Amino acid sequence: MKILVTAFDPFGGEATNPALEAVKLLPEKIAQHEITKLEIPTVFHKSADKIDEILKENKYDVVLAIGQAGGRYHLTPERIGINIDDARIPDNENNQPIDVPIQSDGAAAYFSNLPVKKMTQAIKDAGIPASLSNTAGTFVCNHILYQLGYLQATQYPDIQFGFIHVPYIPEQVVDKPDKPSMALSSIVTGLEAAIRAISKDSNDIKEPLGEIQ
Template sequence: MKVLITGFDPFGGETVNPAYEAVKLLPEVICGAEIIKLEIPTVYTKSGAAVEKAIKEHQPDVVLCIGQAGGRSSIQIEKVAINLAEARIKDNEGNQPMDVALHEDGENAYFTNLPCKAVVNELRKNNIPAHISYTAGTFVCNDVMYHLLYLISKKYNKVRGGFIHVPYALEQVIDKPAGTPAMSLETIAKGLELAIKAIIENDEDISIHMGTIM
């Protein structure tokens, strides 16, 4: 089995991105699966193209994209990606789309085929804060997740894929307002390792109540 795991380069004035920094800390093999690591650009369209190129090259069984979500306090596996680009800030090449569809022939939204509840359960069992998220935003994180799920729907229906958001790394919040959530890179990496373990071990999701009331 092969797992392709990606992380973005720094964006928004940050000098590091905990997504790829944590990916780099992962072992080369998890539960017998080969781990293929890839840094992708925080740029609309180009991030998805980089993932598609890697899928063609490596033929992975699972594709897991990782992104920074500054302000979130837990590791969050995304349930759904929407067909919308709406950028509050510019990406790393100055693009700032507004109210634009990502794929004209795509569905309004695609749901991940990863076992979200099993992932959250695995992390919580190991004392790592984790939740399911029902919005990947409208920036490049949603862009790459939507493109991945679009590809799975149209071309690679045997691939399982999805997206995980991680908090700021501790070193990123030194000069940020008091109370800004953060997590150590080591904890983030351990969470990602456990997430991959849960994905490998669960072809189907577990049956347990989760979700949000807001």
């Protein structure tokens, strides 16, 4: 399978983005998969536009986006992207800010069609902490997961798509003593394991991976 793996550039004043650094270190072939890497901007819509440009030029079976989630302890494959973003405008009636939909003609949410439970378990089996996440936040990470679902629903029906969040790496938390981190080599190992778990049938394991909080 041909897999496009994307990662965001540094944002929020950080000098590095562990997602991008990990993707750079991925091999060009993982199991039966051919890997293409793409850096995308941490900017609403521009990030999705860049992916769409690549998909128009080349055929891929899978698009897997990787992003940073500072504060998380483990790798977290994401289950769902929701139709809101951080752009806010005044409500006409109450003059209060309201969320602006990412796509006015899109669904309320799109679920990843990758085997996210299988990927989560594969990361764990590789000895790397992981859990299945049901919230990709409300910043550009959620935005790109939602946009991948929108592109799949409207333009690329045969494509599989998903998103994995990764923690900070140690050098990012030198001045953040309350924040967890993970070695870059461990993040790379986890991502490789998750990618190996991807297959054309997209059948997932039937194991409960939900959390009570």
